[in-house]
Amino acid sequence: MNAERPLVSTSVIVLAVAVLLLAAAWSYLFGYPPPPVNPDWEVEAAETIPEGALAVRYAGTSTLLFDDGETAFMLDGWFSRPPPFQVFFGKIEPDLEAISYGLEAMGVDQLAAVLPLHSHYDHAMDTPEVALRTDATVYGSEATANICRGWGFPEERIAILADRAPFQLGAFTITPIESKHFLFNDPDMVETMLTQSEIPEPLVPPASAFDYKLGKAYVLHIEHPKGSMLVIGSAGFVPGQLEGIEVDVLFAGVGGLGSQTADYREQYWQETVATVNPERLVLIHWDSLTGPLDQPMTGEVRIAGFLAAGAEDTKAFLQTKADANPELPFQTLPRFAPVVLFP
Template identity: 30%
Template sequence: MIADAFSPRSLAPAGAVRVQWLGTAGFAVEHAGTVVLVDPYVTRASLRRCLLDRLVPDAAAIARHAPRADAIIAGHTHFDHALDIPEIALRTGATVFGSRSAAALCRAAGVPAARVRDVERAPGGEPVVAEVGPFELRFLPSAHSRLLLGRVPFPGDITDCDEIPLRAERYRCGAVFAVDIRVAGRHIVHLGSAELVEAGLDRKEPDLLLLCVAGWTASQGFPERVARAVSPRAVLFSHWDNFFLPMDRPAIALPAMQGERLAERLGRASRDVRMGVLPLLGEVWI
C-alpha cells in the first residue's frame, strides 16, 4: 500500500488522544475513558456472503474488537460502514449519530429512539454539532466517490428495512458526512469516502486526517482538493484493505488502490504533511 507506517505514539509522544484503526473506514477515538467509534465494521463478511446471503453482524468479532463505545458515527450507510452499528449500540448503550438511513437501520434493530440522532441538516442550515463527554462532533456534508462506472454504488436512502438482516445491496448509501472531531485540544477529520465537499471543510487544518483511499481515482483532482480544503498536518490512510478477509488476517491492499500514487500527489500538494498507514487494530496517539 504505502511504505511508511505510523508507530504507536509516533505523532505525539505524550499524546492524550488514542486513535485505533478498526479496518475499512472504521476508527475508535478515545480520550479520558470516552470512546467514539466512526464507521466501525469488524464483521468483515466474505465476498461470497456479500453476494449470496443476508448479512448478519458477527457478535464475537464485535465483542472482541468494539467492546466499548459512548458514541457511534455512521459516515454513510453502505454495509461496510453501517452493518455493525446497531449491534454495537445495543451492546454498549452508545448513542448513534447518522443519516435518516442510519436511524432507520437502528430502529429496525431495536435501538431505543432516545439513543439515535439524525444529523442530516435542513438545506442551507448549519451543520449539526453534538457533545459526547469531552468530544465535540460536527457533521459536515460530504459525498461518495463515483467509483462504480462513474456512479455511486447503491445510491439512495434506506427507508424500508423491517425485514433485517438485509442483503448487501439493501444498504443504500444515504446522506454522506465528513466528521470534524475536537477533543483535548486536538482536531481530527474523518473522510469515509474518497470524495469531498470543499465548502464545508474550509481549510480546517486538522492534526490528523483519516482519509479513505477506496475509489479515489474516480474523484477528479482528489489529492489536490484534499490538500486545499483540509490542509492536514498528518494523514492516516484507510479503506485500502481487503475487507472481505477476517480481522485475524493481516491487512492486504485491494487491487487498484494506487496508494503510492495518491501519497505522492498529496505530498506534492501539501506542505510537510506526514502520511502513513496502520496494521489492523494498530493505533497512534495525538
C-alpha cells in the same frame, strides 16, 4: 488403433491445461494483493497511553475509536467481513463473533456514541449491535436509524444528525458535514448504491448488501482542547465545502481512488488535504472489505472489481503525493492497537 493414442493423450493434456488455467484464474481472482499504501507509512502502536492523552485505534476500513481517557466514541463500528460471494449474491448480517473479537481487540466496553460515516454495509451494518453492547447512542442519518430499528435498537438512543450542527461528547465537539460518496464507475452501482440513497423502513438482516443504501455521506470535523481532526470516510468531495477549516490531523479515505480519473484524484487532493492543511495525514479505507479481521490488512480481493480496480493507480498516486510533500507525514494505523494522537 495406434493412430488413436495420440488423440486420447492430447485431450488429456488439453483437459489438464484447462484445469490448471482455471485453478490459476480462480486463485488470482480470489487472491488478496498487497495494500495500496506504502508499508513504511505504518506508525507504531503506543506501549503506554499517557494520562489525559487523546488516542485512536483503527479496526480497518473507516472504523476508528477516539478516546481521551474520559470519553470514547467510535466511527462505524464495523467488524463483520462477509466473503465475496455472500456480498454479491447472498444475504449478509452482523457477525456476532467478529464483533466480540473486534471490541475485545480494541479494549472497548463503554462508548458514548457510535457514528457511521454513511449507511453502506461496510460502515453501518454492525452499528446497532456495537452500540447495544457498549450502551452507546447512535448518531446518523435516517437510513442509519432504520438499520438500528431493524435490529431492535431502542429508539431513544438514536440521534439524527443535522448538516453542520455541532454536538458535544465530553470534551469533543463534533460537526457532521454532509458530503459526497466517491462515484462508482459502474452506472448500475451508482444507481443502486448512491442515487437510491434511502432506507425507507427498518432493515431487518439477513439482507442483501445492496439493501444497505448510502443514507448521507458525512465528513466529520472533530474538535478537542488537545487538537482538531477531520475524517473523510469515502473518497468523495463537494467543491469548496471544506474551505475555512484547518485541522491537525486529517483521516482521508482513499479506497476506490485508483478507479477514478487522474483529474478526479487531483481534485480530491486539492479539496481535502490541500484545503485543510493537516500536520499529519492518516490514510483509511484502503483495506479489503472481505479479508479476515484477525489477519494483516491487504488490498481488496481482485474479484471485487468495482472496489479493487485501480489499486496500482491508488498506490502510485499516493506515493507521488508523499514524494511531493515531504513535510507532510503520510501514515497508516496498525490494526486495533492504540496510537497517541495528542499526548
